[in-house]
Amino acid sequence: MEVKFxxxxxxxxxxxxxxxxxxxxxxxxxxxxxxxxxxxxxxRYLAHHGFAPMALDxxxxxxxxxxxxSTISEMADWVADLIHELDTGPVxxxxxxxxxxxxxxxxxxxxDVAERLILMGAAAxxxxxxxxxxxxxxxxxxxxxxxxxxxxxxxAHVAGNPTPGLWMRSGCQALLERAADGVIYNDLAACNxxxxxxxxxxxxxxxxxxxxxxxxxxxPKATAxxxxxxxxxxxxxxxxxxxxxxxxxxxQIREIMLSALQ
Amino acid sequence: MVEPDYxxxxxxxxxxxxxxxxxxxxxxxxxxxxxSYSFVDTEQAAGLFxxxxxxxxxxxxxxxxxxxxxxxxxxxEGGVGAVCTASGMAAFHLACATIMSAGNHVxxxxxxxxxxxxxxxxxxxxxxITTTFVDPRDHDAWRSAxxxxxxxxxxxxxxxxxxxxxxxxxxxxxxxxxxxxxxxxATFTTPYLMKPIELGADIVMHSVTKFLGGHGIALGGVVIxxxxxxxxxxxKFPTLSQPYDGYHGISFVEEYGHQALSMRARAEGLRDFGAxxxxxxxxxxxxxxxxxxxxxxxxxxxxxxVIDFLEANDAVSWVSHPSVSSHPxxxxxxxxxxxxxGAILSFGIIGGREAGRRFIENVQLASHVAxxxxxxxxxxxPASTTHQQLSAEDLAAAGVGEDLIRLSVGxxxxxxxxxxxxxxxxxxxxx
Ligand SMILES: Cc1ncc(COP(=O)(O)O)c(C=O)c1O
Numbered sequence: 017m018e019v020k021f022x023x024x025x026x027x028x029x030x031x032x033x034x035x036x037x038x039x040x041x042x043x044x045x046x047x048x049x050x051x052x053x054x055x056x057x058x059x060r061y062l063a064h065h066g067f068a069p070m071a072l073d074x075x076x077x078x079x080x081x082x083x084x085x086s087t088i089s090e091m092a093d094w095v096a097d098l099i100h101e102l103d104t105g106p107v108x109x110x111x112x113x114x115x116x117x118x119x120x121x122x123x124x125x126x127x128d129v130a131e132r133l134i135l136m137g138a139a140a141x142x143x144x145x146x147x148x149x150x151x152x153x154x155x156x157x158x159x160x161x162x163x164x165x166x167x168x169x170x171x172a173h174v175a176g177n178p179t180p181g182l183w184m185r186s187g188c189q190a191l192l193e194r195a196a197d198g199v200i201y202n203d204l205a206a207c208n209x210x211x212x213x214x215x216x217x218x219x220x221x222x223x224x225x226x227x228x229x230x231x232x233x234x235x236p237k238a239t240a241x242x243x244x245x246x247x248x249x250x251x252x253x254x255x256x257x258x259x260x261x262x263x264x265x266x267x268q269i270r271e272i273m274l275s276a277l278q
Numbered sequence: 279m280v281e282p283d284y285x286x287x288x289x290x291x292x293x294x295x296x297x298x299x300x301x302x303x304x305x306x307x308x309x310x311x312x313x314s315y316s317f318v319d320t321e322q323a324a325g326l327f328x329x330x331x332x333x334x335x336x337x338x339x340x341x342x343x344x345x346x347x348x349x350x351x352x353x354x355e356g357g358v359g360a361v362c363t364a365s366g367m368a369a370f371h372l373a374c375a376t377i378m379s380a381g382n383h384v385x386x387x388x389x390x391x392x393x394x395x396x397x398x399x400x401x402x403x404x405x406x407i408t409t410t411f412v413d414p415r416d417h418d419a420w421r422s423a424x425x426x427x428x429x430x431x432x433x434x435x436x437x438x439x440x441x442x443x444x445x446x447x448x449x450x451x452x453x454x455x456x457x458x459x460x461x462x463x464a465t466f467t468t469p470y471l472m473k474p475i476e477l478g479a480d481i482v483m484h485s486v487t488k489f490l491g492g493h494g495i496a497l498g499g500v501v502i503x504x505x506x507x508x509x510x511x512x513x514k515f516p517t518l519s520q521p522y523d524g525y526h527g528i529s530f531v532e533e534y535g536h537q538a539l540s541m542r543a544r545a546e547g548l549r550d551f552g553a554x555x556x557x558x559x560x561x562x563x564x565x566x567x568x569x570x571x572x573x574x575x576x577x578x579x580x581x582x583x584v585i586d587f588l589e590a591n592d593a594v595s596w597v598s599h600p601s602v603s604s605h606p607x608x609x610x611x612x613x614x615x616x617x618x619x620g621a622i623l624s625f626g627i628i629g630g631r632e633a634g635r636r637f638i639e640n641v642q643l644a645s646h647v648a649x650x651x652x653x654x655x656x657x658x659x660p661a662s663t664t665h666q667q668l669s670a671e672d673l674a675a676a677g678v679g680e681d682l683i684r685l686s687v688g689x690x691x692x693x694x695x696x697x698x699x700x701x702x703x704x705x706x707x708x709x
Contacts, residue, residue: 027532029532029533031330031533032329032521032525032526032527032528032529032532032533033526033527051535052532052535053533053534053535053536053537056533056534056535056537057331057332059533060328060329060330060528060533061325061330061331063330064324064325064328064330065330078535079510079532145280147279147280148280158282161282161284162280162282164282164284165282165283165284171297173284173285174285174293174294174295174296174297175293175294175295175296175297175346175349176297177349178332178333179332180332180334180340180341180342180344180345180348180544181340181345181348181349181352181359181360181361181362181540181544182349182352182358182359182537182540183294183295183349183352183353183357183358183359183360185284185353186352186353186356186357186358186505187358187359187505187536187537189356190358190504190505190506190536191505191535191536193506194505194506194508194536266331266332267331270331
C-alpha cells in the first residue's frame with residue numbers, strides 16, 4: 017500500500033491484502049539500513065489471523081520516498097504523525113533493532129498512538145563498532161558484510177531457513193547492499209547517538225521484549241539493562257537465535273506475535 | 279581491520295543448508311523420498327497454501343533434501359535463494375518463464391550451449407518471446423540489440439565452443455544502464471572459479487549435471503537469485519512487481535522484496551511447469567558439491583598439464599583455452615578467473631574430419647560422450663557426431679571446424695590422460 021504523506025510516498029506492506037480497518041492495526045518498524053521485507057515471514061500470516069499489519073518502509077528506505085531522518089526522535093515523531101495520517105487509531109507497534117528504539121520513543125513521546133509494544137533486538141543504547149560506522153560512512157560493502165555477520169546466530173550461518181531455498185546470509189547482505197548510499201550510515205549514526213535515559217518511566221503501555229540468546233548486535237545483557245527499568249515486561253527468550261530473529265526463527269516469532277498482540 | 283566472520287567456501291560446500299536431522303541425528307543428508315507432507319491441521323494447511331508460513335506441501339514445489347542443495351548452492355554463489363530443477367534446461371526455462379511473457383525479447387550471446395540456443399531461437403518464439411544473438415565480446419552489439427521489449431541479457435560465463443570469457447562487469451553494467459538484469463549460465467565455471475553475482479550478474483543458472491555433481495550420474499539444474507536487482511524500478515517485470523491472482527493478489531516484490539524472484543519461481547514456476555528435481559538426484563548431486571573445491575582445483579591442474587602436452591604434439595595444430603596466451607580472452611581470464619578458466623578446451627587435429635574420427639575411435643581411457651564436466655575425461659569430435667550433417671562451410675559458420683576436438687579434462691592421473699591422448703593422436707595420423 018502506498019500513501020502520500022508529507023509530500024512523499026510512503027510504502028507499507030500489508031500481507032498482500034487490503035487493510036481491514038475492522039481489525040486491530042499493527043505497525044511494524046524495521047531496523048538500520050533494512051526495509052519492510054524483514055517482516056515477510058509474519059505480515060501475511062497476521063493479515064489472515066485477525067490483524068491489519070502494516071510493515072513500514074521508513075523514509076528513504078525500501079520503496080518509500082522522502083528524506084532520511086537523522087535521529088531516533090525525529091523518526092519517532094514521523095511515525096506518530098504517519099499513524100495520525102493513516103487514521104487507524106492507536107496501533108500495536110512492533111519494532112526491530114533501530115525500529116525498537118523508534119517504537120520506544122513513539123510510546124514515550126506520543127502515548128496516544130501506541131497501545132502496545134513488541135520489541136525485538138532491543139537495548140537502552142546501541143553503540144556501533146567504530147569500524148562498522150566508518151565503513152558505512154564510506155559506503156563500503158564491508159558495512160553490509162559486518163552487519164550480516166554479527167546479525168545472525170551460529171545456526172543461521174550454516175542452515176535452518178524454514179523457507180525452502182532461501183539462504184539467510186546473502187538475503188541479509190543483499191538487502192543491506194540495496195540501501196542507497198548514505199542510508200546505512202545515517203541509521204547507524206542515529207542508533208549510536210541515541211540515549212534512552214529514563215525511557216521506562218515515560219512509557220505506560222504494555223510491552224513485550226524478545227531476546228535472542230546469540231544476538232551480538234543487541235546482546236541479551238544490553239536488552240536486560242533496558243528491561244530492568246520497566247516494572248512489568250513480558251520477556252521472551254529464544255535459544256540459539258541471533259539478531260535477525262524474525263527471519264532466523266519465523267515460526268516462533270509468529271507465535272509470540274499472535275499471543276502478545278491479542 | 280575487522281572482517282566479517284563468514285564461513286568460508288570449502289566449509290559451505292560441506293555444510294550449508296544442512297544440520298543433523300533433528301529427529302534421527304542423521305549426519306548425512308537424508309533422502310526424503312516422499313511426494314507429500316502431513317499437515318498439522320487445516321489451519322496450518324491453509325497457511326502453507328496461502329504463503330502465510332513456510333513449509334513443505336508437495337515435492338513438486340519443495341522437498342527437504344532438495345532444499346538442502348538449494349540452500350547450499352545459493353550459499354556458494356552468494357545468492358539470496360535458489361530453486362533446483364530437473365535439469366539445466368529446466369532451470370533456464372524456469373528463469374525465463376518467471377520474468378518474461380509473450381511480447382518480450384532477450385539479447386543473448388551467440389556462443390552458448392546448443393540446447394539453450396535452440397530454446398531461444400526456435401522454441402520461445404512460439405510463445406512470443408524472441409531473441410537477438412550477439413557476439414559476446416562485442417559490447418556495442420549488446421547495447422544496440424536492446425529494444426524497449428528486452429527483459430534480460432543472457433550469456434555463459436565461459437562460452438561454447440571457443441571458451442569465450444564473458445566480461446561480466448561490463449555486460450552487467452550495460453544491462454543495468456538499461457534497467458535490465460543479466461542472467462548467466464555459469465555451468466563451466468561453477469562458483470569455485472567465479473562468483474558472477476559479486477561481479478554484477480543478477481541471475482545465475484547451472485546445469486548441476488556437470489561439475490557441481492561431478493560424477494555424471496544425475497541430471498539437475500538450479501536458478502540462483504542474486505537479490506540485488508530492483509524489479510520494481512520500472513514496469514517491465516509485472517510478474518514480480520504486480521499483484522498475482524494465483525495467491526490472492528500477492529505482489530512478490532511487496533512481500534519479499536529482494537527475494538521476489540526466488541519466491542515466484544517456486545510458487546508459480548515449479549507449481550505450474552512442474553520441472554522439479556527428484557530427492558534422489560538432489561542427494562547424489564549433494565555428494566558431488568561436498569568435494570567441489572577439491573575437484574575443481576584438480577580439474578584445473580590437469581587441464582594445464584594436458585594443454586602443455588597438446589601444444590607440443592605434432593598432430594595438434596592449435597589449442598584453444600583462455601589459459602593459452604594466444605586465446606583472445608587470455609588477459610581477461612587472468613582478471614576474472616584467477617583460479618583457472620575451467621577444464622573444457624578444444625584443439626585442432628591435423629588431417630581434418632577423417633583424422634578427428636580416427637582420434638575418437640582410438641581413445642581408450644577418455645570417454646566418447648555428449649557431455650562435459652564429468653570426473654572422467656570426455657571427448658567429442660563434433661564434425662563426425664553432433665554436427666555430422668553440416669558441410670565444411672556450415673561448420674565454420676557455427677565456429678566448429680572439421681578438425682575441432684572438444685575435451686573435458688577429468689580427474690584421472692594426468693600421465694594416464696596424456697598417454698591415452700598420445701596414442702590416439704598417433705593413430706589419427708595413420709590414414
Ligand atoms: C553450458 C550448459 N548449459 C546448460 C546445459 C543443459 O543442462 P542439462 O543437460 O542439465 O539440461 C548444458 C549441458 O547439457 C551445458 O553444457
